[in-house]
Amino acid sequence: MMRYLPHTPEETAAMLAAVGVDDLERLFDVIPPECRRTRPMTLPGPMSEWELNGHMDGLAARVTPWSRARVFLGAGSYPHFIPEAVRFVTQRSEFVTAYTPYQPEMSQGTLQAIFEYQTLTARLLGLEVANASMYDGASALAEALLMAVRLTGRRAVAISRAVHPLYRRVAATYLDPAGIERRELDFGPEGTTDPARLADAREIAAVAVQSPNVFGCLEPLAAFAARAHEGGALCVAAFTEPLAFGLFASPGSLGADIACGEGQSLGIPPSFGGPGLGMFAARLAHVRQMPGRLVGETHDLEGRRGFVLTLSTREQHIRREKATSNICTNNSLCALAAAAYLACLGKRGLRDLARLNRDKAEYLKRGLAAQGVRPAFPAPTFNEFTAVFPPGFRERYLRLAENGLVAGFPLERWYPELSDHYLLCATEVHERADLDALIAEVRP
Amino acid sequence: MNPVQAAAGLVFEEPLLWERGRPGRTGYSLPRRDVEETPVPEALAAEPPEIPELSEVDLVRHYVRLSQWNVAVDTAMYPLGSCTMKYNPKTNERQAALPGFALAHPLLPEALCQGALELIAALECLLAEITGLDAVSLQPGAGAQGELAGMLIFHAFHRRQGRPRSKILVPDTAHGTNPASAALCGYRAVPVASGGQGILEPEAVARLMDEETAGIMITNPNTLGLFEEHVAEIARIVHAKGGLVYGDGANMNAVLGRVDLGRIGVDVLHLNLHKTFATPHGGGGPGAGPVCVTRQLAPFLPVPRVVHREGRFFWSEDFPLSIGKLQAFWGNFGVLVRAYAYILSMGANHLEEVSRLAVLNANYLRVGLRGDYEPAHDRPCMHECVFSDARQRPHGVTTLDIAKRLMDYGFHPPTVYFPLVVPGALMIEPTETESKEMLDLFLAAMAAIAAEAREQPELLREAPRRCLRRRLDEVQAARKPRLTGSPPAP
Numbered sequence: 040m041m042r043y044l045p046h047t048p049e050e051t052a053a054m055l056a057a058v059g060v061d062d063l064e065r066l067f068d069v070i071p072p073e074c075r076r077t078r079p080m081t082l083p084g085p086m087s088e089w090e091l092n093g094h095m096d097g098l099a100a101r102v103t104p105w106s107r108a109r110v111f112l113g114a115g116s117y118p119h120f121i122p123e124a125v126r127f128v129t130q131r132s133e134f135v136t137a138y139t140p141y142q143p144e145m146s147q148g149t150l151q152a153i154f155e156y157q158t159l160t161a162r163l164l165g166l167e168v169a170n171a172s173m174y175d176g177a178s179a180l181a182e183a184l185l186m187a188v189r190l191t192g193r194r195a196v197a198i199s200r201a202v203h204p205l206y207r208r209v210a211a212t213y214l215d216p217a218g219i220e221r222r223e224l225d226f227g228p229e230g231t232t233d234p235a236r237l238a239d240a241r242e243i244a245a246v247a248v249q250s251p252n253v254f255g256c257l258e259p260l261a262a263f264a265a266r267a268h269e270g271g272a273l274c275v276a277a278f279t280e281p282l283a284f285g286l287f288a289s290p291g292s293l294g295a296d297i298a299c300g301e302g303q304s305l306g307i308p309p310s311f312g313g314p315g316l317g318m319f320a321a322r323l324a325h326v327r328q329m330p331g332r333l334v335g336e337t338h339d340l341e342g343r344r345g346f347v348l349t350l351s352t353r354e355q356h357i358r359r360e361k362a363t364s365n366i367c368t369n370n371s372l373c374a375l376a377a378a379a380y381l382a383c384l385g386k387r388g389l390r391d392l393a394r395l396n397r398d399k400a401e402y403l404k405r406g407l408a409a410q411g412v413r414p415a416f417p418a419p420t421f422n423e424f425t426a427v428f429p430p431g432f433r434e435r436y437l438r439l440a441e442n443g444l445v446a447g448f449p450l451e452r453w454y455p456e457l458s459d460h461y462l463l464c465a466t467e468v469h470e471r472a473d474l475d476a477l478i479a480e481v482r483p
Numbered sequence: 484m485n486p487v488q489a490a491a492g493l494v495f496e497e498p499l500l501w502e503r504g505r506p507g508r509t510g511y512s513l514p515r516r517d518v519e520e521t522p523v524p525e526a527l528a529a530e531p532p533e534i535p536e537l538s539e540v541d542l543v544r545h546y547v548r549l550s551q552w553n554v555a556v557d558t559a560m561y562p563l564g565s566c567t568m569k570y571n572p573k574t575n576e577r578q579a580a581l582p583g584f585a586l587a588h589p590l591l592p593e594a595l596c597q598g599a600l601e602l603i604a605a606l607e608c609l610l611a612e613i614t615g616l617d618a619v620s621l622q623p624g625a626g627a628q629g630e631l632a633g634m635l636i637f638h639a640f641h642r643r644q645g646r647p648r649s650k651i652l653v654p655d656t657a658h659g660t661n662p663a664s665a666a667l668c669g670y671r672a673v674p675v676a677s678g679g680q681g682i683l684e685p686e687a688v689a690r691l692m693d694e695e696t697a698g699i700m701i702t703n704p705n706t707l708g709l710f711e712e713h714v715a716e717i718a719r720i721v722h723a724k725g726g727l728v729y730g731d732g733a734n735m736n737a738v739l740g741r742v743d744l745g746r747i748g749v750d751v752l753h754l755n756l757h758k759t760f761a762t763p764h765g766g767g768g769p770g771a772g773p774v775c776v777t778r779q780l781a782p783f784l785p786v787p788r789v790v791h792r793e794g795r796f797f798w799s800e801d802f803p804l805s806i807g808k809l810q811a812f813w814g815n816f817g818v819l820v821r822a823y824a825y826i827l828s829m830g831a832n833h834l835e836e837v838s839r840l841a842v843l844n845a846n847y848l849r850v851g852l853r854g855d856y857e858p859a860h861d862r863p864c865m866h867e868c869v870f871s872d873a874r875q876r877p878h879g880v881t882t883l884d885i886a887k888r889l890m891d892y893g894f895h896p897p898t899v900y901f902p903l904v905v906p907g908a909l910m911i912e913p914t915e916t917e918s919k920e921m922l923d924l925f926l927a928a929m930a931a932i933a934a935e936a937r938e939q940p941e942l943l944r945e946a947p948r949r950c951l952r953r954r955l956d957e958v959q960a961a962r963k964p965r966l967t968g969s970p971p972a973p
Binding site: 043045051053059067070077079088097098101102107112118130132140152157176203205206213215217284285301309313336339341346347362364366370373379383390392397440445470474 | 497499501504506508509510512513514517518519520523524527528529531533534535536539542543545546547550551552553554555556557558561566571572574576577579582583584586588589590591592595598599601602609612613615624625626627628631635659660663664666668669709710712715738740741742746747761764765766767770785807808809810811812813814815816817818820824826827828829830831832833835836837839840842844846847849851863886887890895896898915916917918950951952953954955956957959960961964965967
């Protein structure tokens with residue numbers, strides 16, 4: 040017997056009799072011989088639960104988690120402490136094992152939680168409306184650019200080269216087959232993108248800028264928004280670290296029309312890159328071109344407050360090929376984690392945590408500078424920044440990594456011109472001793 | 484046997500987070516500050532957003548109360564057709580939470596993440612073996628993204644052949660995401676009507692298939708729960724015109740270990756790990772939608788791909804024909820861990836048994852319901868069966884009423900009004916993890932509802948009455964959208 044399969048032989052026999060066939064195999068008579076396998080599947084297992092634990096422990100032991108090492112990696116996935124209360128509520132099986140709330144009377148828990156997530160996301164990003172979430176930050180950016188194309192009818196977009204390179208590649212995957220032109224805006228020696236480079240705002244649907252950008256630098260978002268709007272284009276603000284908006288001005292308050300990015304920092308473990316949380320917020324005037332699920336407030340027959348999925352005429356089950364997107368779910372459980380995490384912090388907790396993050400990174404920045412390891416760019420940063428390590432550091436990097444110290448991310452992998460540039464991240468999980476150890480190791 | 488599974492118990496009203504919050508509380512224990520403060524340049528600083536402040540006990544009680552307003556697989560039978568709401572094994576949660584998996588940074592040097600890379604490579608092999616296809620990418624983050632990957636592969640393949648195409652055939656029984664995904668590649672979806680028996684006819688495909696058509700998207704078993712028995716012939720027709728065949732594997736749960744997708748002529752297939760491979764649906768995600776292809780199409784798979792050399796695993800970007808990237812990183816790894824653990828727990832024999840019992844359960848419901856409800860097609864089904872409200876409509880009762888009344892009996896309703904080809908459809912997928920006695924209770928509930936429809940139809944029209952809320956006004960929600968809570972008082 041297998042513990043997930045409840046049928047006893049007697050029950051199976053009784054059910055077959057009810058169905059009117061004498062053997063389970065007869066249920067598959069409709070499958071023609073030319074469609075059938077010629078040999079049975081060859082798979083490992085079955086493993087008992089105990090064996091499985093041993094096998095999985097063995098695999099997991101050959102991965103270095105940030106909790107066991109000094110890992111100074113950010114670059115789109117950030118190590119943050121997740122309070123047990125957040126983890127606990129996210130694991131309630133009534134949330135975990137339900138599906139999309141198609142039947143609102145039986146799904147008010149998920150629906151209210153998503154409505155709260157939409158509200159907190161809109162507040163965090165400084166915009167009027169947020170969707171129920173998307174797959175990840177990169178696909179959220181791609182969807183934002185497609186939305187701008189629909190809104191403006193223009194078939195080109197401009198994207199800063201200081202937007203996370205992996206996000207730009209996802210945008211290319213979504214935009215190129217549709218024949219939407221991508222124009223790149225280079226970054227300058229400050230580590231930021233110069234709004235003066237945006238000369239074609241009358242031709243493009245949107246300009247996409249990330250702030251803090253992939254080098255950790257805050258971009259002049261307000262200037263981009265102003266230039267975009269002069270030309271009738273939209274300003275799309277991407278982000279990978281939403282905690283920054285606990286300290287710095289939100290994208291919406293700086294004039295962005297769409298804010299989109301990754302919410303993994305908000306109570307979601309990095310999990311080797313996924314699942315994450317595609318956060319997406321926009322202006323209310325644009326809501327009918329917004330992709331993704333939306334939850335709205337309404338009332339029941341007796342006038343009591345309740346929540347439903349709404350504005351679904353934008354979606355593919357009604358509009359099919361005319362839909363705003365092919366996305367038909369969200370990353371609901373991750374959205375729930377983000378809302379619970381934000382509420383756990385609260386307004387002041389968010390500000391204090393954001394400040395601590397920045398202070399840790401500034402401490403590291405100063406400590407490195409005192410050793411002669413200079414920041415690559417002068418622009419202000421949040422919890423990650425780019426430093427220029429001594430020439431030929433690459434070999435030391437690998438040796439340190441084998442010993443459990445990951446000295447940031449070598450940006451040369453994404454920007455061949457940035458040799459010896461390392462992107463370093465420090466958050467509340469890095470203790471001063473960890474930071475001091477890194478400073479000591481990269482001494483020229 | 485009393486078919487009413489629902490009992491009226493005490494649940495609690497719960498305000499919105501910001502109605503519960505009080506300035507001055509927190510639920511968070513800030514890690515110790517061991518570095519000095521660095522002043523923030525004034526031009527950059529801003530007031531933090533208005534996030535409500537709750538103590539830990541408030542936070543926990545808030546979400547535990549909300550959770551109690553949900554019905555889920557762990558509380559009740561959830562026979563949502565085409566969604567495969569099977570039991571989600573608890574051991575898989577343990578595996579995904581292991582620090583080596585949950586706390587692994589995606590950009591770790593390869594030497595520090597060999598275990599994760601090995602798991603990805605191993606799961607790719609398992610899914611290739613299960614489907615009969617040659618190569619797999621685990622990157623797509625959901626079924627719809629797997630579908631998009633498939634369409635992008637079609638697009639890239641035809642462009643590589645030097646002949647981009649403009650149309651794609653989509654049967655009328657297809658999932659709504661099929662045409663939406665195709666449209667993202669600039670394809671115009673050409674509908675193909677299914678035949679009288681709910682099955683695609685080769686002649687209908689032959690009439691529409693031409694050299695402007697990129698291929699066909701087939702869900703098999705289809706959304707009527709029927710096996711597309713002419714699929715191999717249809718594949719030959721499509722291939723003869725240079726087209727490709729896309730298989731929507733949403734309903735793979737019916738045919739594990741039985742069907743060889745490669746032999747059938749499917750070129751690209753996506754799987755929903757959150758359906759067939761028992762990872763939780765999470766209230767609407769995250770899932771995972773791996774895409775499986777033939778050898779011929781392997782060069783087009785998303786990058787990076789895991790390669791194995793001299794006993795070590797590496798990421799490789801060296802696939803110049805690739806469609807590119809779909810997610811920033813490597814896919815929903817946390818979901819992949821759960822699916823991998825599920826397959827190892829089952830082994831080949833139990834996976835075959837899964838399909839046998841899923842199909843047995845669906846047929847048992849089909850036979851048990853057809854006395855009271857009108858079957859869409861009265862023939863043996865695969866993993867799900869489809870009925871309509873044709874016999875209830877004369878009493879002024881619709882599918883929606885039946886669905887809402889089922890809630891009062893303590894069952895999550897089936898998928899309703901889908902597939903579109905069946906007016907008033909009730910699409911029921913019990914999955915293999917429901918026992919005979921649970922199915923018998925469901926049948927008894929459905930029989931009682933059919934009797935109520937005849938004798939006391941108002942009971943259905945006024946349902947549900949046992950849920951936290953009565954029917955909700957969806958028209959009002961769409962007409963005057965309220966998508967966020969009120970701004971906080973100044």
